[in-house]
Amino acid sequence: MPDKKLFSPLVILNPPLGNLSAEKFLRDHWQKKPLLIRHAFPNFEAPLTIPEIMTLAQREEAESRLIMRRDEIKIHEKNSGKHTDWQMQQGPFKTKDFRAAADSVWTLLIQDTQHFSHEAHQLLQRFNFIPYARIDDLMVSYAVKGGGVGPHFDSYDVFLLQGHGQRWWQISAQQDLSLQPDRPLKILSHFKAEEEWLLNPGDMLYLPPGCAHHGVAETDDCVTWSIGFRAPSQQEIAMGFLDYLRDEIKLDGQYQDGDLQMTSRPGEIGADMLLRVSKMLDEIRAAAADKKRLQQFLGRHLTEPKSHVYFDAPEKILSLRAFTKSAAAQGLMLDLQTRLLYDELSVFLNGEQLCNVDSRDAAWQALADGRALSAVQFKAALPAAQALLYEAYCSGYVHLA
Ligand code: SIN
Ligand code: CO
Numbered sequence: 001m002p003d004k005k006l007f008s009p010l011v012i013l014n015p016p017l018g019n020l021s022a023e024k025f026l027r028d029h030w031q032k033k034p035l036l037i038r039h040a041f042p043n044f045e046a047p048l049t050i051p052e053i054m055t056l057a058q059r060e061e062a063e064s065r066l067i068m069r070r071d072e073i074k075i076h077e078k079n080s081g082k083h084t085d086w087q088m089q090q091g092p093f094k095t096k097d098f099r100a101a102a103d104s105v106w107t108l109l110i111q112d113t114q115h116f117s118h119e120a121h122q123l124l125q126r127f128n129f130i131p132y133a134r135i136d137d138l139m140v141s142y143a144v145k146g147g148g149v150g151p152h153f154d155s156y157d158v159f160l161l162q163g164h165g166q167r168w169w170q171i172s173a174q175q176d177l178s179l180q181p182d183r184p185l186k187i188l189s190h191f192k193a194e195e196e197w198l199l200n201p202g203d204m205l206y207l208p209p210g211c212a213h214h215g216v217a218e219t220d221d222c223v224t225w226s227i228g229f230r231a232p233s234q235q236e237i238a239m240g241f242l243d244y245l246r247d248e249i250k251l252d253g254q255y256q257d258g259d260l261q262m263t264s265r266p267g268e269i270g271a272d273m274l275l276r277v278s279k280m281l282d283e284i285r286a287a288a289a290d291k292k293r294l295q296q297f298l299g300r301h302l303t304e305p306k307s308h309v310y311f312d313a314p315e316k317i318l319s320l321r322a323f324t325k326s327a328a329a330q331g332l333m334l335d336l337q338t339r340l341l342y343d344e345l346s347v348f349l350n351g352e353q354l355c356n357v358d359s360r361d362a363a364w365q366a367l368a369d370g371r372a373l374s375a376v377q378f379k380a381a382l383p384a385a386q387a388l389l390y391e392a393y394c395s396g397y398v399h400l401a
Pocket of ligand 2: 152153154213
């Protein structure tokens with residue numbers, strides 16, 4: 001049975017920004033400039049130990065990567081010197097994979113640790129001064145001394161929180177973001193460090209998108225937690241919206257040209273045809289400007305689980321009556337993988353818009369904000385909401401606390 005105190009409804013703790021308020025951080029740093037926060041997490045307690053990280057990397061559901069670097073001295077006729085060979089292997093891993101990496105300087109990376117550990121989830125929750133719609137995941141990296149993923153930049157904001165051991169971080173505001181060709185990961189061709197720091201457990205570095213950075217493990221037990229954000233590209237949003245329209249829009253009209261004029265250039269696509277086709281697409285243009293459609297698209301899109309996420313129904317499904325009784329006594333919590341968001345009209349759960357639900361219902365807002373519902377809040381929810389929560393429970397989206 002999970003620890004109940006982890007599931008108390010919404011708790012807004014002080015943002016882990018040292019002496020800086022969330023308002024000042026957002027105004028001066030967010031998406032703008034880096035910030036080093038010493039002792040952001042005084043007495044930091046890691047969500048996972050090193051053996052737990054190694055075990056998680058062996059699980060099929062976890063997205064893990066092993067980055068191996070081998071520095072070789074090569075002597076050729078024309079070209080001599082030090083050559084760095086980078087390799088990347090995708091998990092799940094077996095212990096023999098770690099043994100095979102032992103002749104390299106390696107780093108193990110695991111995405112979405114908040115899906116597997118309540119403590120990791122709780123750590124990510126410390127960043128809930130930023131909307132969940134902008135939060136992506138809590139990644140962990142575990143490296144041996146000298147390990148790292150090379151100098152690179154990310155296209156999203158990130159907080160790099162030192163867990164165990166120490167890591168040197170170098171950063172640069174350089175404009176040259178050209179990448180080394182033919183590498184299995186993004187490595188900058190010309191990284192020129194402008195600032196550098198040694199981070200100890202509990203220290204944290206915030207980097208805006210596009211800021212070049214290079215982290216090198218200083219110790220053999222170097223664990224860094226990366227709080228990564230979601231910044232969908234314009235391409236992703238446009239493609240998502242077009243997919244949404246494909247499913248949602250049904251246009252009945254047919255191309256018509258009752259006033260067609262005879263042509264002496266039958267090979268030409270005429271201007272009148274272009275105009276008619278443009279008119280046929282008027283509804284698509286209108287859809288992109290229709291607030292309700294955009295809200296529906298965005299809610300579904302932002303709550304769509306990642307492709308590798310699966311939910312397990314409870315082993316023994318309670319009846320609606322038994323569920324209601326238990327929820328009224330214990331409360332509910334969202335599954336660690338569940339995405340639940342609301343806007344001014346609707347509630348969206350794992351890619352679906354909930355039918356006949358008014359997002360002003362306090363129960364839905366409390367559940368989405370706090371990711372849990374106390375017994376009292378459940379009892380206060382409307383019977384229709386309780387019935388929908390039962391459906392969510394049957395799908396494994398929600399659990400009894
Ligand atoms: C790491 O923790 O090794 C990499 C994180 C990053 O640079 O984004
Ligand atoms: Co990075």
